Amino acid sequence: MQIQLNNVSFTYEKKKRKTTSFLAPPVLNQLHITIKSGEMLAIAGKSGSGKSTFLQLLKGFLAPTTGNVLLDDIDPNSSRKPELFDQVGYIFQYPEHQLFSTTVFDDIAFGLQSAKLPKEIKEQKVRKAMEVVQLDYEEFKDRSPFELSGGEKRRVAIAGVVVLEPKLLILDEPTAGLDLPSRTALFQLLHQMNEEQGLTIIWVSHQLDEIVNHASRLLALKNGIFIADGSPVTTLSDPELLESFGWEEPSALVVSRMLRQFGITSSNGKLSPEEAADAISLILNQQQILVK
């Protein structure tokens, strides 16, 4: 699914008949952007930069003050087709807080209730969603979501969105509060969904390493404007941009840059951990030979 934002601005202050002298500054200012199908898009920015507002516009929770949001060239807001936004799956921060049912199965099947599906199809869909998030159906379906571990709870919550088969998945800081193994597993999951089902994935992240390693595109938001848009490796190598956000260069990029500066490698861009290790061991070997 392709998403297009045309000249979108958003202000929280409601329009009044009497325009007062005080006008709230726009949270988002004239955004112009196209998100193509199958992208892994990371959004970064400080708190208050308009990230959540931007995401909520994509899901249709908010309507833009000016401009329009197009999902596959249709504007669901102006054409009064809010059901188009159902193609967008939205996973909030700490999604495990939304769990409410007595069993994992019921919780995941919540979104299917209003569709009135036959039991077998419902079961099939839940099974598939649980497979996607790597939870064993037989083992987990009858357990209470409240007795699961944090990572498992989060998977259940994600399955609750995935079960609706969205074409676009939005995640607001999906790795917040997760330990390293759960984080790695989550990104494995996202990559898998992205590759196998062609799902477009948009997520908010504050971890630059995470962005460099997993995103195909980075949008850096500051004061309601995208000040950077492009591949994370090039964007995050730009010292000016890094400084304007007060970010430190991601460690993977630092290593790649230093190896390049010393003339050990010639490749532009990010080295994978293996490549970096190879390059370093190569130079160490050379030194050993010299010493001998």
Place this chain on the structure above:
Amino acid sequence: MGNNSFLLYRKQNTWLEQWDPRMKITVSLIFAASLLLNHNLLLKTAQIVLLIILWWIAKLSWRALVFTLLSLTIFFISTMIYQSILITNPGDSMIHLGFLTYSLQGAINGILMCEQIAGIVLLLSLLVRTTSPIILAEGLEMILKPFKKLRIPVHEAVMMFTIALRFLPILIEEIDKIRKAQMARGGGFHRKGISSRFRGIFPMLMPLFVLSILRAKELAVAMESRCYQGDEGRTPIRLYRLHPRDYSILAFSVFNLLLIFIV
């Protein structure tokens, strides 16, 4: 993003806000008493006008005033109908107002009654709109201090009230978030019929409950780790001192009360 309109108080630093909370509560009580005891139409009208002037001094919005008064319409109408049925002096000349018939005394009684309702509501509204809830609670605690000797847990009650108020905005934010989250995974149930929407209530309440309990637990730990141990030995962050201004408004309200008996 925050919308605090449900909390009536907005900081404006007007003259009324600087009044001592203890005095404000006391004065409000005295004023309420004089409103209730007063049966002079002219005097009562003057009191209402005074309240409206105070409203103006406090820089509160006129829209809020109109809204407050309009929300009482049902009481006004029912009072007036009641007074027309209950004709006090049948011998008097009758006043015809549409299909309602009043004796003169009945009409006056009705108006007095309406003014009473409007006055009390305006007074309370003025009090909560010009006092921050926390200051109000502190004032209340100081006024109720004598009851502590009777082993009534005044401090605890006020603390609970303050915490509840403090957490209201957070709770509302949470409701909004949970609502959106359930909508996002609900398969469009919120656009369907009432029964479908009704089924969406439980998925909202359950997480809210769980989160509130978790939050309460966390708060208890946080309070304890900051050495909160109840009322004993607790020092206040704000010290209240009565100014001449506070005494003068007290004097005025007492005079206002006495005036009823003089006239």
